[in-house]
Amino acid sequence: MTQNKTYLFANWKMYLDYDESNILANALAEKSKKFSDEIEMTVFPSALSLYPVAQTLSDVKINVGPQNIYWVDKGGYTGETSAQMFKAAGSSHALIGHSERRHLFHETNHDVRQKIEASLNAELTPVLCVGETEKERDEGKTEEIVEIQLRATLEDLNWPKDRELIVAYEPVWAIGTGNACDPAEAERMHDKIFNWIKGLAPGISPVLLYGGSVRGENVEGYLQMSHINGVLVGGSSAKLESWMEIIENSTRAVEKL
Numbered sequence: 396m397t398q399n400k401t402y403l404f405a406n407w408k409m410y411l412d413y414d415e416s417n418i419l420a421n422a423l424a425e426k427s428k429k430f431s432d433e434i435e436m437t438v439f440p441s442a443l444s445l446y447p448v449a450q451t452l453s454d455v456k457i458n459v460g461p462q463n464i465y466w467v468d469k470g471g472y473t474g475e476t477s478a479q480m481f482k483a484a485g486s487s488h489a490l491i492g493h494s495e496r497r498h499l500f501h502e503t504n505h506d507v508r509q510k511i512e513a514s515l516n517a518e519l520t521p522v523l524c525v526g527e528t529e530k531e532r533d534e535g536k537t538e539e540i541v542e543i544q545l546r547a548t549l550e551d552l553n554w555p556k557d558r559e560l561i562v563a564y565e566p567v568w569a570i571g572t573g574n575a576c577d578p579a580e581a582e583r584m585h586d587k588i589f590n591w592i593k594g595l596a597p598g599i600s601p602v603l604l605y606g607g608s609v610r611g612e613n614v615e616g617y618l619q620m621s622h623i624n625g626v627l628v629g630g631s632s633a634k635l636e637s638w639m640e641i642i643e644n645s646t647r648a649v650e651k652l
């Protein structure tokens with residue numbers, strides 16, 4: 396890994412209701428005393444649960460962020476919540492451009508860019524998600540698609556020097572399927588992504604995460620790769636037992652490096 400921290404990011408998606416989110420946050424707060432200082436953890440609860448989860452985790456070293464934001468600060472945008480509002484509710488990060496937003500809710504690269512800009516303006520650290528669909532992969536378009544996603548979002552952006560640039564490579568075919576990308580194949584894409592970002596945001600050393608069917612039993616394989624700084628986990632992050640297994644196996648992997 397090129398960074399000295401290991402990033403364990405938990406996307407709770409719409410798996411947990413209000414009570415379940417608070418129960419999991421409380422359990423993590425309790426266990427957090429034993430977490431290694433080298434682990435940087437961020438959880439992304441539902442918008443409904445974000446404020447109490449952020450309150451619970453404010454005294455422990457676990458960051459909180461929304462799964463999506465809107466780019467206007469305030470106004471007549473029924474059903475939306477702005478980056479500024481999430482910042483005021485205790486967020487430090489924001490997931491942007493997750494494949495479920497892109498494919499189920501028709502978010503475009505242009506929307507993603509506006510959300511990245513709004514996150515930076517609100518002093519949130521965006522976590523930009525990129526990745527190709529199974530069809531795009533079968534057509535040999537993986538690199539083309541991911542480069543377009545990065546370029547559309549980051550070109551001429553002038554990334555602030557004091558803010559991390561975090562990109563999660565999440566191949567759509569690996570999300571929620573149990574069909575995780577082979578670590579060596581993920582590393583090959585991370586290496587490409589690293590070099591594209593070097594060109595798009597000179598002087599910034601990106602943090603790169605892998606996401607897609609990460610489990611306790613396969614997490615170490617990703618963390619051993621030189622351009623993979625951590626993982627973005629869906630299903631296995633929303634249950635205490637499977638998330639703890641990922642934390643424990645990651646800690647072991649970090650100690651071995």
Ligand code: 13P
Pocket residue numbers: 406493565569570571572573606607608609627628629630631
């Ligand atoms: P799964 O870990 O459930 O495959 O989801 C990955 C993901 O989408 C994280 O953002």
